[in-house]
Amino acid sequence: AQSVSQHNHHVILxxxxxxxxxxxxxxxxxxxxxxxxxxxxQHLQLLLKYFSGDPLVxxxxxxxxxxxxxxxxxxxxxxSVQWSDTAEYFCAVxxxxxxxxxxxxTKLNVKP
Amino acid sequence: DTGVSQDPxxxxxxxxxxxxxxxxxxxxxxxxxxxxxxxxQGPEFxxxxxxxxxxxxxxLLSDRFSAERPKGSFSTLEIQRTEQGDSAMYLCASSxxxxxxxxxxxxxxLTVL
Numbered sequence: 423a424q425s426v427s428q429h430n431h432h433v434i435l436x437x438x439x440x441x442x443x444x445x446x447x448x449x450x451x452x453x454x455x456x457x458x459x460x461x462x463x464q465h466l467q468l469l470l471k472y473f474s475g476d477p478l479v480x481x482x483x484x485x486x487x488x489x490x491x492x493x494x495x496x497x498x499x500x501x502s503v504q505w506s507d508t509a510e511y512f513c514a515v516x517x518x519x520x521x522x523x524x525x526x527x528t529k530l531n532v533k534p
Numbered sequence: 535d536t537g538v539s540q541d542p543x544x545x546x547x548x549x550x551x552x553x554x555x556x557x558x559x560x561x562x563x564x565x566x567x568x569x570x571x572x573x574x575q576g577p578e579f580x581x582x583x584x585x586x587x588x589x590x591x592x593x594l595l596s597d598r599f600s601a602e603r604p605k606g607s608f609s610t611l612e613i614q615r616t617e618q619g620d621s622a623m624y625l626c627a628s629s630x631x632x633x634x635x636x637x638x639x640x641x642x643x644l645t646v647l
Contacts, residue, residue, distance in 0.1 A: 426576070454634050466577070466625070466638040473634065512576050516634055521590065522567070524576030 424449045426515050428525035435503050436533050443498040443528050445513030454516040455496040457487055458524075461509045469511070472496065483507070505534045536560060538639035540626050546645045547616055554612045555642045559628030566609050567636060568601055569625040570594065577625050583609060584631065616646045 427446045435441060447453065457469040470481025477489040487498045496513060513525040539558045547553050559566050564585050569577035580599070581591045585606040595601075598616075603609040613620055623643050627636040 428576075431574075456635075458638075465640045466627075468635055468637075471635060514576075521579050521582075521592075522577075522636065523579070524569075526574065526576050 424515065424517050424521075424523050426513055426523050426525040428511075428513055428528050430528045431526070432529045432531070434531045434533065437505055438502045439532075441498070441500040441503045441507070441530070443511055443513075443530070445496045445498065445525060447494050447496070447513075447515045447523070449494075449515060449517045451517060455487075455489060456514040456516070456522075457481065457485070457496075457498050458512045458514060459509045460512070460527075466512065469498070503530070503532050505532045508532045538626055538628050538637050540624075540639040540642050542642055543640060544643045544645075546647065548647050549618060550615055552612065552614045553616055553644065554610055555624055555626075555644075557609045557611070557626030557628075557639060559608070559626070560637055561607075562630065563628035563637070564606065564631050565629045566603055567627040567629075568609070568611050569627065571623040571625055571641070572621075580611075613644075616644075618646045620644060621646045 425448045429444045455472040458466045459469045460466050472479045472489045480486045485500050510527045510529050512527045515523045541556045567582040568580040571577045581601050583603040598614045601611045623641045625641045626639045629636045
């Protein structure tokens with residue numbers, strides 16, 4: 423069965439620190455990859471997505487992610503986090519039949 | 535607001551009762567998805583519709599769960615004979631065929647006492 427692993431469950435950073443959240447998936451075929459964010463009290467929103475082409479994708483609010491096919495990874499990065507980035511981040515994979523598989527999420531707490 | 539809406543936002547019920555949730559997708563979206571999310575977990579796929587056809591159901595969806603999308607617009611998710619283990623956030627999302635981006639609603643939080 424397909425699965426998505428997010429190894430960091432809770433990350434605490436100070437403002438201006440760099441961020442990298444890990445995401446690994448298990449599926450050998452073609453995948454579409456996503457990062458969603460959920461700010462406190464809000465619903466899930468798309469942060470960025472990868473379908474094909476350049477493996478380094480840029481999303482909203484200065485976030486980017488790199489798809490490394492050989493490592494089955496799609497890690498999320500941001501060079502300098504802000505307090506407003508405090509949220510929960512979910513990695514998701516769409517493999518086939520339009521089913522999406524989500525990781526368990528990473529809670530990011532940015533200290534001002 | 536033209537996003538995905540869900541009703542009710544919160545539901546508290548007693549074990550054994552039936553509950554029904556509604557999802558209104560973005561108006562031109564022909565795909566509609568239901569997910570369940572429990573504390574500390576990401577959304578888990580339950581089922582999805584393309585127009586009015588229910589094309590896939592997860593094994594998580596027991597016989598007590600049924601979903602409909604009668605006219606290809608809004609959808610309902612019914613849980614019969616609720617159990618405490620059904621307590622969760624139920625999320626709805628919609629998308630356009632050919633576009634793999636899902637837009638999520640705010641969810642319905644179900645508490646079964």
